[in-house]
Every structure is written in structure tokens, then in C-alpha cells.
Amino acid sequence: MNQPSPARLQAGTPRADLAVGLVVVALGLLVLYAAWAIPDSPLYAQVGAKAVPTLVGVILVALGIGLSASAARGGWSGGLEEAMAAPPTNWRALGLLGAGLLVQLALIDWLGFVIAATIQYVLVCAAFGSKRPGRDLAIGVAVTLGAYIAFSKLLGVNIGAGVLEGIL
Amino acid sequence: MDAFAGLAMGFANALTPINLGWALLGCFLGTAIGVLPGIGPALTIALLLPVTFKVEATGAFILFCGVFYGAMYGGSTTSILLNTPGESGSIITALEGAKMARNGRAGPALVTAAVGSFVAGTVGTLGISFIGPVVVELALKLGPAEYFSLMLLCFVTVSAVLGGSALRGLTSLAFGLMLGLVGIDLQTGQPRLTFGVPELLDGVNVVLVAVALFAVGETMHLAWRHLEGNQEVREVGRLWMTASDWRRSLGPWLRGSLLGFPFGVLPAGGTEMPTMLSYYAERKMVRPEHRHEFGTTGAIEGVAGPEAANNAAAAGILVPMLTLGLPTSATAAIMLSAFQSYGIPPGPMLFTQQPVLVWTLIASLYIANVMLVVLNLPLVGLWARILKIPTPQLYAGILVFATIGTYGISNSVTDLVLLYGIGIVAMFMRRFDFPTAPVVIGMILGPMAEQALRQALTISQGDWTTFLTRPISTAILALALLALVGPRLWGAFRRREAA
Amino acid sequence: MSRHLIRRRHMLAGAAALPFLGASARAQGTQRYAALSMFIPAAPGGGWDGLGRAIEQVARPAGLVGSIQFENVGGAGGAVGLPRFVAQRRGRPEALMVAGAVMVGATLTNKSPVTIKDVLPVARLTDESSAIVVPANSPIQDLKGFMDALKAGPGAVAVGGGSAGGIDHILLGLLIKSVGRNAREASYVAFAGGGPAQAAILGGQVKAGISGYSEFAEQIKSGRMRALATSGEKRIDPAVPTLKESGIDIVVGNWRGLFAPPGVSAEARANHARFAAELHALPAWKELLETRGWEDAFMEGTAFEEFLRRDSDATLAVLKDIGLA
Numbered sequence: 001m002n003q004p005s006p007a008r009l010q011a012g013t014p015r016a017d018l019a020v021g022l023v024v025v026a027l028g029l030l031v032l033y034a035a036w037a038i039p040d041s042p043l044y045a046q047v048g049a050k051a052v053p054t055l056v057g058v059i060l061v062a063l064g065i066g067l068s069a070s071a072a073r074g075g076w077s078g079g080l081e082e083a084m085a086a087p088p089t090n091w092r093a094l095g096l097l098g099a100g101l102l103v104q105l106a107l108i109d110w111l112g113f114v115i116a117a118t119i120q121y122v123l124v125c126a127a128f129g130s131k132r133p134g135r136d137l138a139i140g141v142a143v144t145l146g147a148y149i150a151f152s153k154l155l156g157v158n159i160g161a162g163v164l165e166g167i168l
Numbered sequence: 169m170d171a172f173a174g175l176a177m178g179f180a181n182a183l184t185p186i187n188l189g190w191a192l193l194g195c196f197l198g199t200a201i202g203v204l205p206g207i208g209p210a211l212t213i214a215l216l217l218p219v220t221f222k223v224e225a226t227g228a229f230i231l232f233c234g235v236f237y238g239a240m241y242g243g244s245t246t247s248i249l250l251n252t253p254g255e256s257g258s259i260i261t262a263l264e265g266a267k268m269a270r271n272g273r274a275g276p277a278l279v280t281a282a283v284g285s286f287v288a289g290t291v292g293t294l295g296i297s298f299i300g301p302v303v304v305e306l307a308l309k310l311g312p313a314e315y316f317s318l319m320l321l322c323f324v325t326v327s328a329v330l331g332g333s334a335l336r337g338l339t340s341l342a343f344g345l346m347l348g349l350v351g352i353d354l355q356t357g358q359p360r361l362t363f364g365v366p367e368l369l370d371g372v373n374v375v376l377v378a379v380a381l382f383a384v385g386e387t388m389h390l391a392w393r394h395l396e397g398n399q400e401v402r403e404v405g406r407l408w409m410t411a412s413d414w415r416r417s418l419g420p421w422l423r424g425s426l427l428g429f430p431f432g433v434l435p436a437g438g439t440e441m442p443t444m445l446s447y448y449a450e451r452k453m454v455r456p457e458h459r460h461e462f463g464t465t466g467a468i469e470g471v472a473g474p475e476a477a478n479n480a481a482a483a484g485i486l487v488p489m490l491t492l493g494l495p496t497s498a499t500a501a502i503m504l505s506a507f508q509s510y511g512i513p514p515g516p517m518l519f520t521q522q523p524v525l526v527w528t529l530i531a532s533l534y535i536a537n538v539m540l541v542v543l544n545l546p547l548v549g550l551w552a553r554i555l556k557i558p559t560p561q562l563y564a565g566i567l568v569f570a571t572i573g574t575y576g577i578s579n580s581v582t583d584l585v586l587l588y589g590i591g592i593v594a595m596f597m598r599r600f601d602f603p604t605a606p607v608v609i610g611m612i613l614g615p616m617a618e619q620a621l622r623q624a625l626t627i628s629q630g631d632w633t634t635f636l637t638r639p640i641s642t643a644i645l646a647l648a649l650l651a652l653v654g655p656r657l658w659g660a661f662r663r664r665e666a667a
Numbered sequence: 668m669s670r671h672l673i674r675r676r677h678m679l680a681g682a683a684a685l686p687f688l689g690a691s692a693r694a695q696g697t698q699r700y701a702a703l704s705m706f707i708p709a710a711p712g713g714g715w716d717g718l719g720r721a722i723e724q725v726a727r728p729a730g731l732v733g734s735i736q737f738e739n740v741g742g743a744g745g746a747v748g749l750p751r752f753v754a755q756r757r758g759r760p761e762a763l764m765v766a767g768a769v770m771v772g773a774t775l776t777n778k779s780p781v782t783i784k785d786v787l788p789v790a791r792l793t794d795e796s797s798a799i800v801v802p803a804n805s806p807i808q809d810l811k812g813f814m815d816a817l818k819a820g821p822g823a824v825a826v827g828g829g830s831a832g833g834i835d836h837i838l839l840g841l842l843i844k845s846v847g848r849n850a851r852e853a854s855y856v857a858f859a860g861g862g863p864a865q866a867a868i869l870g871g872q873v874k875a876g877i878s879g880y881s882e883f884a885e886q887i888k889s890g891r892m893r894a895l896a897t898s899g900e901k902r903i904d905p906a907v908p909t910l911k912e913s914g915i916d917i918v919v920g921n922w923r924g925l926f927a928p929p930g931v932s933a934e935a936r937a938n939h940a941r942f943a944a945e946l947h948a949l950p951a952w953k954e955l956l957e958t959r960g961w962e963d964a965f966m967e968g969t970a971f972e973e974f975l976r977r978d979s980d981a982t983l984a985v986l987k988d989i990g991l992a
Contacts, residue, residue, distance in 0.1 A: 020600050024339055031346055034361045038353075047625055049356040052618045056345045063339045070335060077600050093391040100564075101588045104571060105581060117571060121564045127391050128560035139561065140568075147572045150200075214711035218720070311872035312856070352743055354857045357776035357832030357991050366750055369743035369777060435866030436859075488862065492869070493885050496862035505717065511958055515885020579740070623856045627825045627873060 017075035021068030028060030096127035117144040171297050174523060178531030181524060182230065190227045191532050194234020195539045201235070202242020202254045205379045205573035209239040209255075210498035217506060225510045225525055230532040232503055237289060237536045240482045241544055244281040244475050249274060249554050250566050252383040254573075257439035257478035259378045259608050260447045263329065264462065264470030266382070271465040274552045275407030280468055281475040282544040284421045288476035289537035291425035292432070292483020297530055300433075300487040301519075307433045307488070312623035313634045315436050317644035319617035322441050324651040325448035326610070331463070331603035340602050344610025347372050355622050367582035374611050379570045380587045381604040385594020387563045392595060404552050409468075416458065417472040420450050424476030431477075432484020435496045436620070439481040440612045446473035452655060483533070490526060492516050699942040701733040706756065706764040708748025710741035715765040718793060718923050721959065722765075725951045731942060744773025744833070750781040756928035760935035763789065767923035768834055771975075771982050776832035776991045783926070783979065787936065788971050790943035791924035793956065794964030796899030797838050798880040798907070800892040802871045810895040810913050813875060818846040822854045827864050827873035831857045832991045835877040838898060838919045840985040845915050850988040868892060879921055880904075881960055899962065922964055922978075924971070943967055 035053030070076055100123035107116040121140035122133055130136055181187065201212045213232050220228050243254035248265035261281065268277040295303070310318075330337030350361045351371030362368040409417070424446045431442040450473040451462050461467035488494040493515035495501035507514040512522055519526050557565065574587050594604055628634035635641050705722070709715040716739060723735045740748035745766055756762040764786060774782040801807045807816060816824050821843045828835030836857070840850035856873055858864035861882045868876035869891055876883070876892070880903050886892040887904065894907040898919040902909055910917045927939050946952055947965045956963050966974060 017600065020596075027343070027346070031349075031361065034363070038358055038360055047622050049353045049358045049360060052614075053349050053360055056342060056349060056614075059342045060339075060346065063335065063342055066335050067339065076333065076336075087393055089392055090394045093394040094388075097388060097391040100567070105584055105588070108575065108584070109581060113572075113575065117568050120571070121568050124387075124564035124567050125560040128394060128563055130558075130560035130564075136561070136564070140564075143565065143568060144572075147568075147576075151572075151576050211711065214716075217711075308866055308870035311867060311870060352777065352830070354859055355831050357773075357830060359777055366747050366779070367742070369747055370741070436863045488866070492865075492891075494862040494865050495860065496866070500862065501860065508959070513885050513888075516889040516891055517885065619859070623858070626854055626856050629822055629854065 014071050014075035014078070017071035017077055018068055021064050021066075021071050023064075024067055025061055025064030028057050028062075028064055030057075031060055032057035093127040093129075096123050100124045100127065114141075114144045114148050117147075174527040175297060175531060177524065178527030178529070179534075181226065181528040182531040182535055187227060187230050187528075187532065188535070190223075190230040191234045191536050191539060194231040194236075195238040195536055195543060196234075198235035198238020198240075199242035199245075199540070199543070200238075202239035203246050204576070205246070205252055205254050205375050205570060207573060207576060208375075208498075209236045210502050212239070213499060213502045213506070217502070217509070220506050220509045225512065226528050228506060228510075229503070229525065229529045230536075232506065233529060233532050234536045234539075236482065236486075236499055237479075237533065238540060240289075240479050241282065241285050241540045244285070244471075244478070245278065245544075245551055248277045248281060248471065249551060250383060250569070251386060252566060252570060253375060253378045256374050256378075256612070257443055257481065258475075259374070259440070259612075260443040260474040260605075261471055261478070262378070262382055263447065263474075263605055264466045264468075267464070267466030268468065268471065269466070269552075269555065272405030273466060273468075274555055275405060275548055276409045276413050276468060277466070277471050278548045278551060279407070279409045279545065280413065280417045280421075280472045282541055282548070284417065284424065284472045284476040285479040285544075286537060286541040287421040288425040288428060288479035289483060289540075290534070291422075292429050292480040293530065293533045293537060295429045295433075295480075296483060296487055296490065296533070301491045303430060303433045303484075304488050304491045307430070307435060307437075310434060310640060311638075312620045312627060313638050313641045314644060315434075316617060316620035316624055317635060317641045317648065318441065319613050319620060321644055321648040321651065322444050322613050323609075323617070324648055325444040326606050327652075328448045328451045329463075329603055329605035329609065332601065336600075336602045337606050340597070340604065340606040341610040344377075344607035344612075345614040347377060347607070348611040348614035349618075354619050355626070365582065367578075367580050371615075372586060372611075373583070374608065376574055376583060376587055377590055377611060378608050379573070380590035381594040381597075381607055383566050383570055384587060384591030385598060385604065387567055388591055388595040389598045390559075390563065392599075404555055407549050407552060413468055416455075416468050419453075420446070420469045420473035421476045423449060424473040424478075425480040428477035428480030428482075429484045432481035433487045434484075435488055435494060436616070437481065437484070438497065439478050439485070442477040442481050443474040444609060444612075446477040448651075449473065486533075489514070490518060490529075493518060697731075697945075698733060699731050699938055699945070700761045702761060703732045703735045704756070704759070704762045705735050705737050706748065706752045706762065707737060707739045708741065708745035708752065708764065708766060708770070709739065711739050713741075714921070715745075715767065715923060717959075719765045721955055722925075722946065725949055725955055726942075726946050729946075729949050729951065731945055743777060744830070745770035746773050746777045746779045749774065749779070749783070749786070752928060753781050753785050758930035759928060760931055760938070762928050763939065764926045764928070765923065766926055768921050768978065771979050772832050772834065772837060772986065775983055775986050783975070785929060786926040787929060787931065788975050789925040789927050789936075789939045790947070790967040791922050791964050791971050791974065792943070792947070793924075793961040794899065794920040794922040795962060796880045796897040796903050796909075796920050797834060797877055798883050798887070798897050798903075799838075799842075799875060799877050799895045800868060800883050800887065801875045801895060802868055803891050803893055804871065805874065805893065807875065807895070808893075810908065810910075810915075813895050814842070814846055814915070816874075817843055818848065821848050821852040824875060825854045825856055825873040826875045826877055827856045827858055827867045828877045829857065829861070829864065830859075831855065832986060832989070833857075834919060834921050836989070837982055837985045838877055838917070840989050841917050841919065841981075842910075842915070844985070844988065845917065850985060851990055853989065884960075903962075920962075920964070924966075940967055 035050050035057055038050050100120040104116050104120045118140040122136045125136040201207050212235050243258035244261045247253045247258040247262035248269050251262055251266035253259045253262050265277045326341055350368050352369050353360050359369055427446050428442040431437040447470055450469040454469050458467055485497045485500055488496045489500040495504045504514045574583050597604055624634055705719050707716050707719045726732050740751055752764050770783050807813050826839050836855050839853050839855055843850050843853055867873050880897055883892055887894045896910050897903050897907055898910055900918055
């Protein structure tokens with residue numbers, strides 16, 4: 001799904017709110033498209049497989065239009081206490097966190113759960129301002145290894161050792 | 169055999185050291201897996217099935233019951249402390265529970281959840297022992313038409329979590345309805361909104377979505393607005409409940425228990441609907457001086473009620489299994505297959521053919537329930553200390569923890585993409601003041617309501633009046649209408665009185 | 668998978684087999700696989716998983732396999748797991764998959780690009796007859812009454828069962844066709860799982876129910892449901908006729924069997940065939956089928972391939988009629 005970029009959110013609230021409204025309209029249209037693509041079954045002519053998805057799509061489009069209209073009247077999020085008191089976007093933290101998520105997605109199948117999750121742990125700690133990556137690494141290894149062992153030994157669920165296969 | 173004689177025999181059997189050991193092991197294991205999002209009691213029991221080859225039947229079922237009850241206890245712990253529900257019945261608990269924890273009331277929230285679980289477990293187990301067969305016959309009278317009406321009644325509860333703006337609240341609800349549509353349509357077998365991704369054919373897991381919305385979204389939002397060098401110190405506060413907490417919890421415990429049990433007995437009921445109804449009821453019935461705590465600092469009623477409803481419903485689920493051999497939940501289905509691997513045919517004659525096993529199992533439920541509350545109360549202090557973990561390590565831990573639960577079972581990167589993707593959406597939802605709870609409610613109720621509607625219409629050959637011509641359905645619809653307009657009428661009436 | 672895990676599995680499997688040691692002479696067979704990887708396209712606890720683990724329970728102590736490693740990828744009647752099996756195990760001689768009738772229909776209704784035709788059939792092992800039942804207080808007394816009602820108007824006979832396009836639905840479609848009506852007139856109510864379906868039948872919410880015989884067995888025995896017919900070649904319950912002997916030429920069952928990934932050598936296929944035959948010949952296997960109440964439906968080689976082709980064609984024809992494929 002398309003998300004408005006954070007830079008625009010910072011700029012002007014009505015514009016950001018409008019973007020939200022339009023995203024909801026787009027989501028509704030996507031649902032309508034997907035509903036239309038469901039093959040028609042001659043069974044259940046009353047309420048078939050398409051009816052509810054179509055309804056949900058229409059509702060989303062309508063709500064999106066409502067939100068856009070509300071944005072056009074000046075928006076709503078500008079007046080929020082939380083938004084007004086909020087500090088500026090912390091790109092460093094967000095970037096490190098995002099990197100942590102991407103590392104996990106990219107590496108979990110290849111390097112295995114323990115390594116991928118440990119890297120994620122260290123990155124997320126750093127995102128929140130931890131100054132001691134060495135200690136985080138140690139904790140990360142302990143936590144993920146513990147989880148791995150609990151899963152594979154106690155429950156017999158293989159959560160992917162990756163390159164550590166044969167060592168663990 | 170009457171229930172008292174049966175129970176006496178059951179307790180005599182269950183109280184042997186070896187059987188107590190099984191119960192303890194089950195409670196411990198259940199609590200552990202209940203804590204993890206994604207891995208529930210059904211899967212755990214499925215993985216434990218090989219023990220049925222080594223252990224005699226009584227021991228194995230005592231173990232399974234311990235796991236089942238333990239998972240219900242464990243699920244609420246992480247809901248409260250980390251805003252990470254361990255199973256679907258605990259999602260509603262997270263609404264107020266996590267807010268209480270953030271405001272230095274983690275201890276009382278955990279205690280009211282544990283004691284509430286105990287009260288509800290006791291009520292539920294008493295229900296199994298004494299009125300199970302009667303209730304289940306009544307439950308069979310409900311068909312798809314009644315279920316659809318029940319779900320409409322539950323939809324009323326969404327009004328309790330819509331937040332400041334109906335427009336934004338309803339958008340969240342519609343987003344949840346959309347997520348609920350993903351997967352193969354039960355009535356026609358056609359894939360819907362899967363966009364050609366095979367992993368989506370079985371739909372999106374509601375616990376995954378709840379964890380993404382509550383925990384991952386919050387973590388991301390915090391990182392976005394994180395101030396360097398600003399270490400947030402969390403208050404653990406007092407651990408035990410005050411006299412006022414006890415007074416405020418008692419009503420919700422009992423109401424939640426009485427609400428939850430019959431829903432659990434319903435063959436298409438489950439644990440989620442009663443938790444929603446209980447939350448709605450407590451929010452409406454709370455004394456005016458505590459009303460402002462709902463949705464802000466966290467109200468103890470909103471933890472006590474849903475948590476009791478969850479546990480009573482869990483007990484109720486065992487009723488159709490034991491009295492009729494009906495696998496009405498995934499856990500019950502696995503337990504029934506365990507019966508079969510012992511060569512015990514589970515069915516309407518289970519009580520008469522296997523009285524020793526059944527009554528021992530019921531007795532072990534009482535024992536597990538006591539064990540769990542005894543185990544969990546002293547742990548409250550230990551659990552609450554999790555909040556003392558410094559912010560970086562805590563949030564990194566939550567993320568890794570959510571990842572383990574999600575990936576551990578499915579082994580699917582698609583699920584992780586969903587977890588993080590919906591987490592990002594939740595971050596923006598927070599920024600733009602969209603409530604997240606309606607997403608979960610829409611996602612749970614939407615698919616159930618749609619299928620019940622279409623089942624009912626197929627049975628009635630397309631006659632829509634079926635919802636009004638069946639008396640129970642009509643009564644439930646009337647109740648839904650009352651819940652929808654009642655509070656407003658009452659408010660108008662009161663204002664008129666005052667004027 | 669880790670070495671430790673495999674060792675743990677040895678222990679489990681060894682212990683699991685204890686009750687059967689008496690029946691089976693131990694470790695007499697030729698070892699067919701050193702480390703077999705068994706793919707289950709369903710979650711733990713279901714029918715395919717049960718069959719896979721049962722094979723381990725019998726084949727390991729008999730020495731047919733060194734170790735078995737399981738992988739469960741559940742979802743959508745096997746349609747989620749199947750593509751993964753085909754892609755990741757292609758050409759591997761020591762890989763097998765448990766699958767069956769459910770997958771044939773599921774991959775068709777899902778419009779799945781990968782179907783059961785993309786894997787190599789090894790052997791059919793078990794079968795489960797379906798049963799047609801009515802609530803005890805139903806005015807329908809026997810199969811004739813049911814067929815007459817269908818003939819008069821299939822829409823008025825709401826029948827409950829498992830997910831749409833599954834075996835239960837297909838059997839209803841075949842029955843309606845056999846009385847000369849169109850299968851799409853069916854009033855089929857799909858329920859999520861056996862519990863809600865049985866509850867709807869017991870409560871009289873639907874007129875009749877169709878599902879695996881074993882699901883209904885206890886309800887039939889206790890007199891809460893009346894079985895009208897079973898769908899197999901032979902009677903399951905001596906008191907309940909089969910469709911075939913009632914003059915309706917339909918044989919349907921929830922069969923389960925073993926499949927190999929595509930691209931394996933002829934030697935490997937021959938090895939699979941020998942393994943299946945040897946497994947089937949074990950006394951412990953017979954004993955296990957008995958305890959579990961599974962029907963022995965062993966079939967291999969060209970006979971199984973032929974059967975699979977006919978089963979797929981018949982399923983496709985009915986699904987087309989109903990409008991689901």
C-alpha cells in the first residue's frame with residue numbers, strides 16, 4: 001500500500017490529512033478491483049463471494065471521500081495535542097529500525113533465525129539510543145539462542161538454523 | 169453417575185503425585201506458549217501428541233488441559249505488559265491492560281487478570297461439571313441465522329472503541345473488514361484479495377495483525393518521535409490491588425464469567441465475541457467517577473471483565489467436546505484426535521463409557537486452575553519488572569519477540585512482511601489519530617458475520633426474513649437494537665429528568 | 668535441521684514404536700532411505716500429518732528408514748505447501764509428500780498454478796468413505812427418501828459439510844447429477860470444520876450432512892444421527908448400505924497417499940515404490956490401520972496413476988458443473 005512520505009506529513013497538516021483520505025480512497029478502489037476479479041459463481045446468487053468485498057470497497061471509498069472532505073475543511077491532525085507536542089522526525093532512529101526490519105526479512109531464510117534476529121536486536125537497540133552495541137550483541141545472542149533452543153528442543157519446531165545448521 | 173460422585177472419583181484419581189506432576193508441567197508449558205504470539209494451545213498440543221504413545225491416557229489429558237488453561241493465563245500477561253497479545257482471546261485485554269501498565273499499574277492489572285482468570289476458570293469448570301449437557305442442547309438450537317444476529321450484536325461493541333471521530337473509527341473498522349476478507353471464501357472456495365500470493369490463501373492471522381497494530385506500530389511510532397538521550401523511566405508502581413481495585417473488579421469478573429461460558433459452549437462461538445461484549449458492558453456500566461480512565465490511563469474493569477470472559481469461554485469450549493464429541497475449536501479438534509489415538513471414541517457416549525477418564529479430566533481442570541493462580545500471583549512482581557528494562561532493550565526485545573512468534577510457526581517470510589507492513593500502517597494510524605482496536609474487531613467479526621449470513625440465506629433459500637421469523641434470532645436482534653439506541657435514549661431521558 | 672533435533676526425534680520415534688515392537692520383527696528390512704524428508708502440506712494434527720507420523724512410527728523400527736525429518740506447511744487444502752514442495756525438493760531422491768483427495772479439489776478451486784499433476788504419485792495408502800447422514804428426527808428415513816427429495820428439488824435440501832469444492836460438496840454434486848438434476852441447484856452449506864457442521868446437523872439447522880464416516884461414527888452409534896449410505900466400495904458399518912449397492916454408481920473417498928517431487932531419477936522412483944510396498948507388507952502397518960480405523964487402500968504404480976487421473980477428471984467435471992472451476 002502507498003503511504004504518504006513522512007516529509008509531506010511534516011509540511012502542512014491539511015495536505016497530509018488529504019493524502020490520508022486519498023490513500024483510503026485508493027485502498028477502496030483496490031478492494032473493488034479485487035472484488036471484481038473474483039470469478040462469478042452461479043451458486044449463491046443471493047449473497048455471493050463478491051457481494052461483501054464490493055460492499056467493503058464502496059464503504060472504504062466513501063469514508064476516504066469523507067476524510068478528504070474533512071481535510072479540505074482544514075484537516076484534523078493539526079489540532080492533535082500529540083502531533084503538536086511531537087518532536088521532529090528522528091530519521092536516525094527510524095532508519096536504524098527500518099534497517100533492522102529489512103535485515104530480518106532479507107537474512108532469515110539464508111543466515112537463519114538466530115543470526116538475523118540478533119542483528120535486528122542490535123540495530124533496534126541502537127535506534128532507541130543504546131550506546132553499548134557490545135552488550136546488546138551479547139543479550140541478543142542469548143535471547144535469540146534461548147528462543148531457538150526452546151522452540152526446537154521443547155516443541156520440536158524447526159525455525160530455521162540457516163548457516164548454523166549442524167552447529168546448533 | 170451423578171456429578172458429585174463423579175467429581176469425587178475424579179479428584180481421587182487426579183490427586184496422585186504423578187498426575188499432579190503432569191498438571192504442573194502442563195500449566196508451566198501452557199503459560200510459556202500463551203505468552204508467545206502466534207503459538208497457541210492447539211499447536212502446542214498437536215506438537216505434544218507423540219507423548220500419547222508413551223503416557224497413559226489420564227496423564228496425557230491432564231497435561232493437555234494444563235496447557236489449555238495455562239495458555240489462557242499466559243496470553244494476558246504479555247497483552248498487559250508489552251501490548252503484545254499472545255492469543256486472540258487476549259486482544260481486548262490489551263486495550264486497557266497496556267494502558268494501565270504504562271501508567272504504573274501493571275501489578276494490579278496482572279493481579280486482576282490472574283484472579284479473574286481463576287474466578288472464570290472456576291465458574292466455567294463448575295459449568296462443565298453440572299450444567300454442561302443441558303447448555304449444549306440449548307446451544308444446538310442456534311443456527312447460522314442466530315449466529316449472524318449475535319455478530320450484529322457484537323458489532324455494537326465497536327462503538328466503545330471508535331475514539332474521538334466516528335469517521336476515522338469507521339475507517340479503521342472497514343480496514344479490518346478488508347483484512348478479514350483475505351483468503352479462500354468458505355462458501356465458494358474462491359480466493360479473494362490474495363493477489364496471487366499463495367501464503368495469503370488461508371487468510372491473515374488475527375493475532376499477527378493485533379501484534380503488528382499494537383506492539384510493532386507503537387515501537388515504530390516511538391522511534392519516529394524518539395529524542396536522543398531521552399531515557400523514559402517507567403513506573404512499576406505498587407504490585408498488589410487496593411481495596412478499591414478489588415471492589416471494582418468483582419462485578420466484571422462475575423459478569424465476564426457468566427457471559428463467557430455460554431459463548432464458549434456455542435459450536436461457532438469462540439472466545440473473542442464475549443471479550444468484546446464484556447468490554448462494551450464494563451465501559452457502559454462503570455461508575456461515573458472512573459469513566460475517564462477508559463482509553464486514557466486504563467480502567468481495571470476493562471481488564472477484569474474481558475479476561476474473565478476469555479477464560480470462561482475457554483472452559484465452555486470443552487463442553488461440546490466432552491458431551492457430544494464435537495471439535496468446536498482447533499484445540500478441541502486436536503484433543504479429540506488424541507482420544508482416537510488411545511482408541512477411545514469421543515462422542516455422546518464418552519461420559520458413560522469413560523467415566524473415570526472424563527471425571528479425572530474435569531477434576532484436573534479445577535486443579536490446574538488453582539495451580540495457575542498460585543503460580544501466577546507470585547510471578548506478578550517478576551513479570552512487572554520487565555517494565556524496568558531500559559527502553560532500547562525493551563523495544564528491541566518486543567520486536568524480536570513478535571518476530572519469533574510469527575515466524576516460528578509458519579516459517580513464512582510473507583507473514584513477517586505482513587507483520588512489519590501492518591506495523592508501518594499502524595504507525596501512520598497513530599500519527600493521524602485512527603484507533604487501532606476497531607481494525608481487530610472488524611477482522612474478527614467480519615468474516616464470521618459474512619459466513620453466517622450466507623449460510624443462513626442458503627438454508628432459507630434466499631429468504632431474508634429468516635432473521636426475523638426465528639424467535640431466538642429476533643430476540644438477539646432486539647437486544648442489539650437496544651444496545652445501539654438504548655444508551656442514547658437513556659441519556660435523553662436523564663437530561664429531561666434533570667431539566 | 669540440527670543434529671540434536673534429529674537425535675531427539677530418534678528418541679521420540681523409538682519410544683513411539685514401543686507398543687508395536689512385539690508385532691514387528693525389528694530392523695529386518697533393507698534401509699530404503701538414510702534420512703527421509705517428509706513434507707506435510709498441512710498443519711500438525713490433521714489427517715495428512717497423522718499419516719506422515721504413522722509412517723515414521725512403523726517404518727523406522729522396521730529399519731526401512733534411518734531417520735525422518737518433517738516439514739509442515741499448512742493452508743488451503745495443501746495449495747500453500749504444494750508449490751513449495753515442487754520448487755524446493757525438485758529432483759531430491761529422499762523427499763516424499765503426504766497428500767490426497769482434498770488437494771485435488773483444492774488446487775482446482777483455487778486456480779492454483781501448481782496442481783497434484785506436478786508431483787509424481789508413489790502409492791495410495793489409506794481411504795476414508797464419506798457418509799450421508801440426517802438428524803435422528805428427520806422425516807427422511809433412507810437413501811431413497813433422500814434421493815427422492817433431491818430429485819424433487821435440490822434447493823430445498825440444505826446439506827451441510829466441509830469447505831466448498833471439497834469432497835463433501837463434490838459427492839453432493841455427483842448425487843444430484845445422478846438423479847438428472849443440475850449440480851448447481853445444490854443448497855450446500857459450507858462450515859468451517861467438523862464441529863460446527865456436526866452441530867448444525869444435530870440441531871436440525873440443515874436437512875442432511877455429508878462428511879467423512881469417522882467424523883459421524885459416534886453420533887451414528889449413539890442414535891443422534893441416521894446414516895443413509897456410505898460412499899466406498901465396501902460397507903463400513905454393516906447396517907449401512909453403500910451407494911454402489913443401492914444402484915448409484917458413485918465411489919468417492921478421502922484417500923491419502925505418498926508423492927515424490929518432480930525430476931527424480933527412475934532409480935529413485937523404483938526405490939519409492941519398493942518402500943511403499945514394504946511398508947504396506949509390515950504386520951505393524953496392518954495393526955496401525957486397525958487401531959486408527961483407517962481403511963487399507965493400497966494402490967501403486969500405473970494403477971494409482973490411472974486412479975489419480977480418473978479422480979482428477981471426475982472432480983474437475985463436477986467442479987465445472989457447480990461453477991467452481
